[in-house]
Amino acid sequence: MDFYYYPISSPCRAVLMTAKAVGVELNKKLMSVFKGENLTPEFLKINPQHTIPTLVDNGFALWESRAIMIYLVEKYGKQDDPLYPSCPKKRALINQRLYFDCGTFYKAYSDYFYPQMKQNKPADPEQYKKIEAALEMFNTFLSNSKYAAGDNLTLADLALLASVSTMDVYDIDVNKYENVARWYALVKETAPGADENWAGCLERKEFFKNMKK
Numbered sequence: 001m002d003f004y005y006y007p008i009s010s011p012c013r014a015v016l017m018t019a020k021a022v023g024v025e026l027n028k029k030l031m032s033v034f035k036g037e038n039l040t041p042e043f044l045k046i047n048p049q050h051t052i053p054t055l056v057d058n059g060f061a062l063w064e065s066r067a068i069m070i071y072l073v074e075k076y077g078k079q080d081d082p083l084y085p086s087c088p089k090k091r092a093l094i095n096q097r098l099y100f101d102c103g104t105f106y107k108a109y110s111d112y113f114y115p116q117m118k119q120n121k122p123a124d125p126e127q128y129k130k131i132e133a134a135l136e137m138f139n140t141f142l143s144n145s146k147y148a149a150g151d152n153l154t155l156a157d158l159a160l161l162a163s164v165s166t167m168d169v170y171d172i173d174v175n176k177y178e179n180v181a182r183w184y185a186l187v188k189e190t191a192p193g194a195d196e197n198w199a200g201c202l203e204r205k206e207f208f209k210n211m212k213k
Contacts, residue, residue, distance in 0.1 A: 002056040004031045008204035013055040013197045014162040018069040020193035022077045066098045082152045088186030097156035099184045106163045108134045117208045142179035169201040
């Protein structure tokens with residue numbers, strides 16, 4: 001199973017943790033979008049959207065990290081896997097958290113940091129407020145549950161761990177949000193592949209530091 005990825009990418013790291021959780025061995029193919037390696041004719045045939053992560057499983061190509069995560073569990077996970085259980089209500093809650101991560105949480109981070117990293121623009125305090133608002137919302141979500149979508153580790157935790165750890169490595173103080181801090185400490189210890197995720201965060205920080213130089 002070929003996996004096109006870059007470890008500095010949070011979505012890529014979320015998929016890596018999912019694969020670890022279900023016991024799937026990925027044939028990792030390192031790909032740098034900064035060098036245009038995703039724009040070759042060969043890769044465009046696989047993924048016309050030319051994004052990473054991209055998975056190719058016996059000829060079946062799939063991109064968008066959260067879609068890949070769900071696919072891996074549904075095809076290779078246990079029956080009624082707690083990562084993405086069959087109960088419609090439990091799945092709906094996990095999906096809501098995944099969409100929150102994609103459309104609100106990680107987006108707030110991206111809108112704040114990417115202009116600084118890629119265009120050398122000054123930090124925008126208004127965009128930073130959106131990160132704080134997203135963390136406050138996540139803190140509220142966690143007020144009545146041990147994990148992001150209930151009392152068990154799910155795909156929601158893996159996606160959100162990739163996002164929160166990326167914020168953490170850039171010194172956003174997630175510890176001032178009590179429930180987020182408690183959850184973060186827990187998933188760093190219990191999520192499969194958490195060490196590899198953190199290594200990717202450190203690599204990301206170093207990469208963009210050198211890029212700005």
